[in-house]
Amino acid sequence: MKQTNQNRAPWILLPCVLLTLGGVTLLAPHPAAQAAPTQVAPAQTAAKPAAYDDGDGDELLEHWDSPRYGAEERIQIGGAAAGFLLLGVVVWGKRSRRTAAYAGLTLVDVSDPVKTEFLKSEQSVAEERKAA
Amino acid sequence: MKGNQTMPNTAIRIQQFTKEYPVPRQKEKRVAVSNLTLAVPTGGLFGFLGPNGAGKTTTIKMLLGFLPPTVGEAWLFDRPVGDDRARQRVGYLPEQPYFPKFLSALEVVKAHAGLSGLAGNRAKERIELCLRQVNMWDNRHMILSKCSKGMTQRVGLASALVGDPDLLIMDEPSSGLDPLGRKELRELLTALKNDGKTIFLSSHLLSEMESVCDRVGVMARGKLVACGTPAEITRAGDGVRVQIEQAERDEVLNTQIADWGGSVEAAGEGSAYLRVPSALVYKVMGLLETRRARLVAVTSQRETLEDAFLRLVS
Amino acid sequence: MQALRNIGIIGRITMLEGARKQVFHVLMLFAVFLIFGSASLAKFDQHVQMKMLNDLCLFCVFLVSSIVAITITVTGVPGEMEQKTVYPVIAKPVARWQFICGKYAGAMGTVAIGMAIMAATFTFLQLSYAGHLDTAMFYVLPFLYLETAILAALALWLSTWASWPLAWFLSVLLCLLGNLKFPLYDSLMSRPQSGFNRVAITTLYHLLPNLESFNFKDAMVHHLAVPNAYLWQTAAYGLFYTAALLTLASLTFARKEL
Structure with a gap:
């Protein structure tokens, strides 16, 4: 059991590390976005300037041109990634502790003669039944 | 595995x-x-x-x-x-x-087979076997909203057994x-x-x-x-209960039973229960023959699980 | 692998259950009427009519999808506990997080069915009026779906510790706050605030989802360009935020006494 849990540890940590790296990459200024801020989406039917003004005032609300929106997204991605990393470490630590606790576990408190006798008698019933 | x-x-x-x-x-x-x-x-x-x-x-x-x-x-x-x-x-x-x-009996058991890790032919075999074991195979396509309480219980049992x-x-x-x-x-x-x-x-x-x-x-x-x-x-209890029928109350019989450490309990018109130690059961039979009382039944006085349960939880 | 199967089985049942709910049928009828109705409301020239049609239809898709996502998710887990259908499932070797992810996947499946119906109606109208399909729909609708995915995850997390009416109310409130996050923050911070209030407002501001980011309605209505990098970042943001909320929901549900 101990070995199985330890073998699984990389599978818990690996996605956490990847998510964090992904978050950090997104946090860094995007060179493509800086170089070509008006790069259009592939699904765009008619390429027009980003600040196209059709007179209805909506262009003031368009968030993809605001650096503030992008920055806030990156902060939240970074926060989530850090949270995942922390959770991964906590889960790994917990599993390792549990594995260590159960590895050499004595299920019956042998210092308690009454309980030991009780459990022993139950086990002997099972053994007798198996033998039968 | x-x-x-x-x-x-x-x-x-x-x-x-x-x-x-x-x-x-x-x-x-x-x-x-x-x-x-x-x-x-x-x-x-x-x-x-x-x-x-x-x-x-x-x-x-x-x-x-x-x-x-x-x-x-x-x-x-x-x-x-x-x-x-x-x-x-x-x-x-x-x-x-x-x-x-809205699910049918078969769909429920199938879902539980999947949750138990069964797949393919093994799952199919187990689903059929379990539905047959609980007598629900013929009604397997019945929607649960149409099933009685007992049928739902059977589906539950099949779902528990399927894995x-x-x-x-x-x-x-x-x-x-x-x-x-x-x-x-x-x-x-x-x-x-x-x-x-x-x-x-x-x-x-x-x-x-x-x-x-x-x-x-x-x-x-x-x-x-x-x-x-x-x-x-359950407590073993060292005694038997003898049910008898007699025309009228027999004081001689009652006194003898009391002398042997037993008791007599009237049970309606012309009927009585004798409680006596099991070792004396043959002596009691002889006495009944002498006193012309009709033997109806002899039962062990051993405590049932229900008696033991009531004793333990009271 | 078995974990994915478990999520799939729970998700399939949840999706079938969601698609059978009366509230879903009523909302779908309402959405289809609203989409068709929006076509009859806009009696202007072809160019303006198409803009209004797109605007109204996309708003309708967002509104109905959000209500479906919140309503179905918020009643999912409490409903399972109330009807005791959770016991036979959790008694199998199914982890609590798998149950939560299954319920979520099922709810999002139902939302996907609903969105597909609305998108089909919308496509039919576009083809009838404009004679061609606006391809911007192929990224505007997925981002709307991502927004409802965040809302559903939020509703699911709330439903693991609050009663479903409270969770529904909080989800709708957070949906509104998430859409008005920036103007609300600016408005609050423009007034004089104590140091504690400023920290509290800023913390809440950073915790709230930025739902406006997923709204590319204007890009489709006014044929505006959206940088590819921004689209990718927003998609990653949506996935991260959803994953974080699902993790929170799983952790809360794992500690819940059933």
Whole structure:
């Protein structure tokens, strides 16, 4: 059991590390976005300037041109990634502790003669039944 | 995978289970289960008895990880109950199994087969076998909203059995079944027991339990008050009860029975019960012949499980 | 692998259950009427009519999808506990997080069915009025779906510790706050605030989802360009936020006494 849990540890940590790296990459200024801020989406039917003004005032609300929106997204991605990393470490630590606790576990408190006798008698019933 | 697993001697091992619930606006807590230590050996049928509110369902919920114990630990086949894999070899039938009403019996059992890790032909075989075992194969396409309570109970049983569990935990399994269904359930439980399965069955239908249980545990007010075979729990009682019919009250007979350490109890017009030590049963027969009293029945005075249960929980 | 199967089985049942709910049928009828109705409301020249049609239809898709996502998710877990259908499932070797992810996947499946119906109606109208399909729909609708995915995850997390009416109310409130996050923050911070209030407002501001980011309605209505990098970042943001909320929901549900 101990070995199985330890073998699984990389599978818990690996996605956490990847998510964090992904978050950090997104946090860094995007060179493509800086170089070509008006790069259009592939699904765009008619390429027009980003600040196209059709007179209805909506262009003031368009968030993809605001650096503030992008920055806030990156902060939240970074926060989530850090949270995942922390959770991964906590889960790994917990599993390792549990594995260590159960590895050499004595299920019956042998210092308690009454309980030991009780459990022993139950086990002997099972053994007798198996033998039968 | 199953074949490679070694079977531990103990299917269920509970150490000092305690469950306390806070009572609103009160300092003291309500104790549902108190310091319960129990070991259920593999194979056989273990009856978990107790009146309503004794803590049976709470114990089962803690065993299946639905509730965390306030204190204590438990293991299913030597795996701690907190580990989801502990339930890999367990089938569970709640008191009243509830499933989405729009699904058919077959769809429910199929879903549970999938959740138990079965797939392909093995799943198909198990689904058919289990639905046949509970007599639901012919009604497998029936939507659950159209099924009776007893039929839903059968579907629940098939869902519990479909993963071919080594341990079957059942909470009042016969509660929704008619007498015929109960008889079929008893036969199924006996067959499963003979297959080497361990059955942990909670019930308060003691007459049924007595005939099928190998061992019983009696709970009262959250505590385990007795545990052992039904024979160990019930008091042997050294006496017989003799039912007789006589034309009129016979004082000679009554005095003689009293001299032998027995008692006479009138039971309506011309009928009486004699309670005498079993060693004197032949002497009593002779006396009855002499006194021209008609013998109706002789029964053992041994305590039934129901009597023992009432004695223990009172 | 078994974990994915478990999520799939629970998700399939949840999706079938969601698609059978009366509230879903009523909302779908309402959405289809609203989409067709929006076509009859806009009696202007072809160019303006198409803009209004797109605007109204996309708003309708967002509104109905959000209500479906919140309503179905918020009643999922409490409903399972109330009807006791959770016991036979959790008694199998199914982890609590798998149950939560299954319920979520099922709810999002139902939302996907609903969105597909609305998108089909919308496509039919576009083809009838404009004679061609605006391809911007192929990224505007997925981002609307991502927004409802965040809302559903939020509703699911709330439903693991609050009663479903409270969870529904909080989800709708957070949906509104998430859409008005920036103007609300600016408005609050423009007034004089104590140091504690400023920290509290800023913390809440960073915790709230930025739902406006997923709204590319204007890009389709006015044929505006959206940088590819921004689209990718927003998609990653949606996935991260959803994953974080699902993790929170799983952790809360794992500690819940059933």
